[in-house]
Amino acid sequence: MLPFVIIAVLLAFASSKPCDDEGSTTKLLLSLNKNLVRSLENQEGLPNPSVHLALRLSNHHNQAKETENLNRLKNNLHNDIQSSLTHSQAVTGLMALYSLALKSSCYDLNTITFLVNDQDETLLTHLKRQMEQEKDHIAFSHRPLTNYYQYSLGVLALCVSGIRVSHHVSHKLIKATENENFKHGETESVDTYAMAGMALQCVKDSGSYAHSATELDTSLIKIKQKLLASRRSDGHIGNEFSTGLAVQAILAMGSEIGECAASMQAMRKAARDNAYDNPMAISQTLPALQGKSYLSVKTQDCRNEDDTLVVESVNPVVVLPSETKVNMKVNVVTASGAAALYSVDVPKGSSLLEALELLERRDVGFTFQKESSLWGPFLSAVNGEQARQSDRRYWHLSSDGTALTEGVGDFKIDAAQNITIKNTSY
Structure with missing residues (x-):
């Protein structure tokens, strides 16, 4: 048992002043905001509720574009979730993001319904049921x-x-x-700690968890300590793409300015270096840079909003294949541990996805299948072997022994390297 003084200090640490956003430039934030709006025109597949959420939490708005995207969410994404529910598929995360996106537009969630087993019920009723199923599964299988x-x-x-x-x-x-169950494989998941922090902070603020306030506070303290302990020397928490959510959580839970200033600066630098060209990455970073978190949705009122964000048309940039070729070796490791090695020369600057497509066309025995996600395409099957979420498996990607922080569509092959694609459990 920690001495009372230490507990008091830690509790004060968990409820101190929120982080500030000082030092970030209006020009940079407007640029990110505009890029996010432009992504609405270029999105493939279903509309991304995370993008809509970030646009609605922003200080600057293009109301016409946001309304148009809201309608796409209510139609296209709604139909996709309906299909998943009809086929008894777990869509907890997508349904939750969908509800947050709608609420960020101050939309009446009680008017959104889904039909399952001939019974029409509201979005939040279905989400609550999904959470009960998730909870029961934890009791049965510890996850x-x-x-x-x-x-x-x-x-x-x-x-x-x-x-x-x-x-x-x-x-x-x-x-x-x-x-400490928030792991992806053997690595602790910063994203999960961040989302859990925001969720439990909301529960604390609501006053609905009457079982043990100390138990809840202790969890929030631990989450904040985990996030701060994951901060690298350059200020990023976890990696460039987990810092946005981590800072959101620190904002939500409260922190001294100095405890997140370095991470704010790291995100601004990454943004200026064009690290956040994936819309999902921008959608998690922009709220944090504006001093907001997903908890801000709770107090959104949508009245007297700005409507000054003008998005200039930009001529598409045509990138010609580089005449310089670099060698890429691909090592595929199956669930049984069997390995197959391939080699292919690809134009410098190709995405990993383009390089894998080139390798497949060479007809050397390498094949793959991909599926879409909010972050872009991901590998679902390689050489005929699947790595499915339902089996707690995924294809882990690494380059020269270092795990990739970007997906196959974003990671660029700029130099000769060894790519490992391994069927991994989690």
């Missing part, structure tokens, strides 16, 4: 149906929408924090 990131998103979405989160559902997230 959610999906994962703790999606579980945290579900808790957050219900709480932000004013729905009382079941004590049993919140308690599972608190125990997972205590047991």
